[in-house]
Amino acid sequence: MKLSIPRASTLTAVRHATSTSLIAPAAAIRTFSVLNRPPPNYPGHVPLTGVERAALAIGSGLISFFNPRRADTIAAFAEVTATPYFIYRLRDAMLASPTGRQILRDRPRMTSTSLNLEYLRSLPASTVGRTYVEWLDREHVTPDTRSAVRYVEDPECAYVLQRYRESHDFYHALTGLPTVREGEVALKAFEFANTLLPMTGLSVLAAATLKPSERKRFLSTYLPWAVRNGLRSDEVINVYWEKEMETDVDELRARLGVEPPPDLREIRKREREERKRRKEAEMSGAAV
Template structure:
């Protein structure tokens, strides 16, 4: 069984004064019982049938159990090649900040970010909104799985970067970590990044309650498509350098408008249902 292994990019001269980016590739045959050495720590080379089975199987399980973060990660990697992760990498190469991120390869963890310092930043700053969102949702930047199934080391970093920036997208949009909020954010991410896993996650709308599905179709999907397509590509945000930036200023710069406050809507809905139940008891 053969797969394509992408070699490092080379810039070769063509016509005078012009350079074209070429992506040379070689074909290397291997089987599940005889794998080539990993291209980076933790890398697991997959044959094409293995990749197809991993993508389909993990997508199916995640549809019924969206809390399986490990399988969501596996699905994202298995379905991102051979095209989509290279498209996202190339989007970074076309942007000055994106190129710098690829060159410096920063990581977003509780060690690289001083969360205590972020809590002391002024209200309304990106860093303060980010850590407030982490505290409110009781999540940590250290929970993101390491990339394993993408062969190209640079593209593996792009996927890792996308994964570690996900909580910043939550903080930027205010969408909570509930199934409804995740579906809405994945729709935004799909429109902005075209990563297939984010598009597949949108099918989870079928598992929502009827009123949540109506809200998604009427409000959050239109918001996600409009803002995902219209905004600058969020993969090119150097979040570590924007921590003291006013969050509204960053939203304006990226072209992102806040969606309706899902947390407040859900809270008001639960309160209304509680009052209706009490009224029914009193009848």
């Protein structure tokens, strides 16, 4: 049997190719510094070092906990804590759904222009679109207040988080929860059970900052509702809201497996009226 031995030039080429293949990935994944920052992966992207990411997570987390209305710090905390696992889990949930895959292909954005709010106001009262726009009007908010994702490395995952962020007001409309702190905490508990995003879990801890009566109501009523509905319902990230505007809102709730909680706005209104009556009674009694 004749043994075939590669020529020296061939062995050299193989060794060179092998060494190059080992070195190239290492160079591609090497860490960078603030003085050697790589180019952005998409418009608006800000690459972060590991130290920067950790510092931003701690700082934004503390600020968000003590001031839940700081949308900028909440957004930053959501982005730096979504990786390496949670945002990929949410992306995979979209890839597992035909509707989710279509959303990822189309990558629609939700703004006051793209949603045509005037058209939504013309829809029947029972529709998703009318329910949504009436919630916007009642809470005095617009779809244009959601900031762009900046700190997620993967462009597709960045869009997934952007989609979640822009869908937040639809979750409010679907559940009827208002934007007061008590309502936001209840909705974040629902979102945490459904999405597992760390930011939503941190927001639930803000229940500690509620008034005693609000905290008691959250623990007895809204937290059990949020856990039950968040776990059993479909992945709400897979709702193609733009295609559901003319759908009956109760039909969509039934399809997703979401039951609306007790009307928090109405409960708070009755409490205010009761406090006002008691105060007037006390004043009239003191006058006598």
